[in-house]
Amino acid sequence: MSENPNDSQPREDSEYAVVMRNVHKWFGPFHVLKNLNLNVTRGEKIVICGPSGSGKSTLIRCINRLEEHQEGDIIVDGTELTNDLKHIDKVRSEVGMVFQHFNLFPHLTVLENCTLAPIWVKKMPKAEAEEIAMKYLERVKIPEQAHKYPGQLSGGQQQRVAIARSLCKRPRIMLFDEPTSALDPEMIKEVLDVMVELAGEGITMLCVTHEMGFAKTVADRVIFMDGGEIIEQNSPQEFFDNPQHDRTKLFLSQILDHT
Amino acid sequence: MKPISYKIGEHPDLPPPASVTGPLAWVRNNLFSSPTNVVMTLVSVWLLFELIPPMLNWMLFDAAFSGENRDACRAQAGGACWAFIAERFRLFTYGFYPAEERWRVNLAFVLLLLALVPVLYDRLPLRKYGLYYSMVFPLIAGWLLLGGWGLAPVDTDQFGGFMLTLVIGVTGIAFSLPIGILLAMGRQSSLPVIRLVCVGFIEFIRGVPLITLLFVASTMLNYFLPKGTVFDLLLRVLIMVTLFASAYMAEVIRGGLQAIPKGQVEAAEAIGMKYWQSMRLVVLPQALKISIPGIVNTFIGLYKDTTLVIIIGLLDPLGIGRSSLADTKWTGLHNEVYLFVAIFFFISCFSMSRYSLYLEKKLQTEHDH
Numbered sequence: 001m002s003e004n005p006n007d008s009q010p011r012e013d014s015e016y017a018v019v020m021r022n023v024h025k026w027f028g029p030f031h032v033l034k035n036l037n038l039n040v041t042r043g044e045k046i047v048i049c050g051p052s053g054s055g056k057s058t059l060i061r062c063i064n065r066l067e068e069h070q071e072g073d074i075i076v077d078g079t080e081l082t083n084d085l086k087h088i089d090k091v092r093s094e095v096g097m098v099f100q101h102f103n104l105f106p107h108l109t110v111l112e113n114c115t116l117a118p119i120w121v122k123k124m125p126k127a128e129a130e131e132i133a134m135k136y137l138e139r140v141k142i143p144e145q146a147h148k149y150p151g152q153l154s155g156g157q158q159q160r161v162a163i164a165r166s167l168c169k170r171p172r173i174m175l176f177d178e179p180t181s182a183l184d185p186e187m188i189k190e191v192l193d194v195m196v197e198l199a200g201e202g203i204t205m206l207c208v209t210h211e212m213g214f215a216k217t218v219a220d221r222v223i224f225m226d227g228g229e230i231i232e233q234n235s236p237q238e239f240f241d242n243p244q245h246d247r248t249k250l251f252l253s254q255i256l257d258h259t
Numbered sequence: 260m261k262p263i264s265y266k267i268g269e270h271p272d273l274p275p276p277a278s279v280t281g282p283l284a285w286v287r288n289n290l291f292s293s294p295t296n297v298v299m300t301l302v303s304v305w306l307l308f309e310l311i312p313p314m315l316n317w318m319l320f321d322a323a324f325s326g327e328n329r330d331a332c333r334a335q336a337g338g339a340c341w342a343f344i345a346e347r348f349r350l351f352t353y354g355f356y357p358a359e360e361r362w363r364v365n366l367a368f369v370l371l372l373l374a375l376v377p378v379l380y381d382r383l384p385l386r387k388y389g390l391y392y393s394m395v396f397p398l399i400a401g402w403l404l405l406g407g408w409g410l411a412p413v414d415t416d417q418f419g420g421f422m423l424t425l426v427i428g429v430t431g432i433a434f435s436l437p438i439g440i441l442l443a444m445g446r447q448s449s450l451p452v453i454r455l456v457c458v459g460f461i462e463f464i465r466g467v468p469l470i471t472l473l474f475v476a477s478t479m480l481n482y483f484l485p486k487g488t489v490f491d492l493l494l495r496v497l498i499m500v501t502l503f504a505s506a507y508m509a510e511v512i513r514g515g516l517q518a519i520p521k522g523q524v525e526a527a528e529a530i531g532m533k534y535w536q537s538m539r540l541v542v543l544p545q546a547l548k549i550s551i552p553g554i555v556n557t558f559i560g561l562y563k564d565t566t567l568v569i570i571i572g573l574l575d576p577l578g579i580g581r582s583s584l585a586d587t588k589w590t591g592l593h594n595e596v597y598l599f600v601a602i603f604f605f606i607s608c609f610s611m612s613r614y615s616l617y618l619e620k621k622l623q624t625e626h627d628h
Binding site: 064089095097099103106116117120121149150151152165 | 526
């Protein structure tokens, strides 16, 4: 950490949950994130939307280093993401993530899915880990499924297990990558309900989703991305009622026509 | 069945009619479901009728179980002469292991069976301690078989027969799996040097016949190693057989690793697991499960390939058989010898195959069970 460009203003960065400054990322020759700047305050709920390929998933995947950015700074809860594995571990211990396709471990039971990280990463005794896991499984309303395998549950139940799994390490920031896009329509609500409840608890949330109803109820800020850039960001009310940019208007007209 | 009407929404699940389940239905569905099927069934029954009784007659009812030599057998009955096998049974089992020390082989065999229990059966109480024992078993077995530290030393060129097969087979199986896993992971490594070494090793070993490697082990290594190094022939064979099987194992496991969706590793990383943790706890358990048929296939191949050591002068059961057939007392009894050896191999390989099926079924987590 010899060349930390933030030394002049460390306090400011660590006051935010996430700071992204002039972030660029390429997949091979493809420029996916272009000069992104984003400050997320603690406890803020942010919904990110945009057409597919706009870089919204890549953006949140950079926050827990599932993707590496090539230029710019990303500072998560005061820790700058560099190649230093200790920093990555620290960030990952504070950031939970929920995936579009759940990514539960199919060879482990629901309970084992939830206790894996606490037992092996946090070295917690098994009994304590199970107690915490059951607490979160109750929060997502499926304690009775604890001893089943993920393959025996419905999509909505699996996604709720995935939420419980990431909550088990008590993250301060939660990332959701299109958590309801792979679900059958009748299961979307049960997952969104859990997310709304979670939002009420002061956790910082960044959520890539096209559920505009969710955005309206929960979000403090809605961000619209296209072509690797943040085109527009605003409070949900302003964003939906009074979009500024033409591309935002086009996008909103396309997704809201059907809902 | 008389028609019963239920209110809409209250129709219970009824048991299926007998034509769908019972044994008669099974026979109809599986043996006589179509004209082709009927013909196949009849032909099979006829073939079994023609084959089984003569085989049983030769093997059992017309067989001679005692006798001094071939002619004594033939005088008793026209079938198999098992007296030959009976006389050579110890040779087949222990090779030239000194008679007064054979209890050590027996003990090692019993200990092997005990060591297998915790490995194969995961519901054993106190399995963890059983596994510790399984891990030290190779040392105990090595001590028992080779001697030293209070036991009379036995040279490895006295090893032979089924015992030799088991020594090579079990060693190869026990070590090729972990080495294969490491090679498969190395082949997918993001570090080019590791990847290159693993790919080079795998492709070289796979591109060369096992016999060539055994020859290298038995003769060529003497040129490469410093003069005066004593490097036991059997040990060299063990190393070569293990490396050979590892290369195949690596490719089988690589297939399993590639079948695991990227999201599994990402989920493991996202909850904070390190590379080795995510491999051990998330990726490998799934990849190995998918690879079970291929892994056991490789095990069985390796086990049967142990017969190739005959070429460099080690006396496996086939080697013992061949040298026994040279005895003028018992000339011409090839069928008995090869059938006997075949039965031994079949029992071992069939058990492995059955166990793999059991394991696949047990690890099935997709549906209710």
